[in-house]
Amino acid sequence: MPLNEYGTFEDAYEYIWHFIEKVYSKKRLHSALDYMSPDQFELEVVLNTVA
Incomplete structure (x- = not known):
């Protein structure tokens, strides 16, 4: 995976924020959710x- 180059600090901040909030946090397993990702938990709910 190549490293990203950023023109400014703001560019880097925006990219990293997006990754954490939109990618990593949705896939990370949470102990409070019985070790499911938030997406898995929401689907289960x-x-x-409905059932």
Whole structure:
């Protein structure tokens, strides 16, 4: 995976914020969610609510 080059600090901040909030946090397993990702947990809630 190549390293990213940023023109300014703001560019780097925006990219890193996007990665953490939109990519990493949605896939990371959370102990409070019984070691599921937030996406998995939300799907379980929807499936269990509809059924």
